Amino acid sequence: xxxxxxxxxxxxxxxxxxxxxxxxxxxxxxxxxxxxxxxxxxxxxxxxxxxxxxxxxxxxxxxxxxxxxxxxxxxxxxxxxxxxxxxxxxxxxxxxxxxxxxxxxxxxxxxxxxxxxxxxxxxxxxxxxxxxxxxxxxxxxxxxxxxxxxxxxxxxxxxxxxxxxxxxxxxxxxxxxxxxxxxxxxxxxxxxxxxxxxxxxxxxxxxxxxxxxxxxxxxxxxxxxxxxxxxxxxxxxxxxxxxxxxxxxxxxxxxxxxxxxxxxxxxxxxxxxxxxxxxxxxxxxxxxxxx
Amino acid sequence: xxxxxxxxxxxxxxxxxxxxxxxxxxxxxxxxxxxxxxxxxxxxxxxxxxxxxxxxxxxxxxxxxxxxxxxxx
Numbered sequence: 344x345x346x347x348x349x350x351x352x353x354x355x356x357x358x359x360x361x362x363x364x365x366x367x368x369x370x371x372x373x374x375x376x377x378x379x380x381x382x383x384x385x386x387x388x389x390x391x392x393x394x395x396x397x398x399x400x401x402x403x404x405x406x407x408x409x410x411x412x413x414x415x416x417x418x419x420x421x422x423x424x425x426x427x428x429x430x431x432x433x434x435x436x437x438x439x440x441x442x443x444x445x446x447x448x449x450x451x452x453x454x455x456x457x458x459x460x461x462x463x464x465x466x467x468x469x470x471x472x473x474x475x476x477x478x479x480x481x482x483x484x485x486x487x488x489x490x491x492x493x494x495x496x497x498x499x500x501x502x503x504x505x506x507x508x509x510x511x512x513x514x515x516x517x518x519x520x521x522x523x524x525x526x527x528x529x530x531x532x533x534x535x536x537x538x539x540x541x542x543x544x545x546x547x548x549x550x551x552x553x554x555x556x557x558x559x560x561x562x563x564x565x566x567x568x569x570x571x572x573x574x575x576x577x578x579x580x581x582x583x584x585x586x587x588x589x590x591x592x593x594x595x596x597x598x599x600x601x602x603x604x605x606x607x608x609x610x611x612x613x614x615x616x617x618x619x620x621x622x623x624x625x626x627x628x629x630x631x632x633x634x
Numbered sequence: 635x636x637x638x639x640x641x642x643x644x645x646x647x648x649x650x651x652x653x654x655x656x657x658x659x660x661x662x663x664x665x666x667x668x669x670x671x672x673x674x675x676x677x678x679x680x681x682x683x684x685x686x687x688x689x690x691x692x693x694x695x696x697x698x699x700x701x702x703x704x705x706x707x
Contacts (some may be wrong), residue, residue: 377675384637384659433673452707465658516671522707527652528669529676529698537705547671625707
């Protein structure tokens, strides 16, 4: 690991976005936790994707199927060579979820606006309240076959847990990790058991961000994740409750720190915590090496 | 239109940390209440004054947070 980001090209600052949001080859997309946020005001020229209807298969629990992803891109005026800049509320939590899917389907130039919606508002930059209606792409978008090296499925996670062959990072809150609560405070419980995957390390996702919503420096991130056993030579599996928070950590590890083999386990605790017979550990985080 | 008077602060609501984000857009005040960890939105309120927007957001957050069960570990 180094003292600067491994892939700084995946970040766009708010000043750059303000200057380029309406460029012909740029598409800015807001993806929020709270899908009503866009309607209140958004980056001029930005469109919005709703994570719960447009970035998932709404029948089967899964990411967008390839054909649906291609249709979304085409309808959004995005071509294979478009520079896509994603941003959103809550430190780009769901923007990272969209980023992860775009990389699974092979989009080349996708970036995250550092600081997201919060920094844009705090800087008093212009917002529009009328929805942007994109002209559909001139040509149909063609996705690659899904790159599942970026995604962990249950059998891989079970194997990794048994053989301790990957660093497992639980990015939920400490109270979810311990089992004290079964869902984020104020949200419905979606699992039968509380706790965490045995052996997982607790690194809440928000620790990767500064107060203004920007990502912490490479050296700060190295220290944060290095203390939990993340090294270049070992695969990392990040998980949370439904896979969105962990896509943020996946982004940080893969693109800011350059860890070679990082997977997002989007089945996450909603899958593991409902499995009959799955091993569960309760209690708070332990330091590395502690039994 | 430019957002003005952006502010953010944390408030304790019955033992839960809530993040309140408020700003003015045009003539209206917008407040969002999130649980601090993980940061999921609990309430989004638009009102004529900062005080009204924040008090209504906190009331809604309190209502939702009261449903959260704490389990013994």
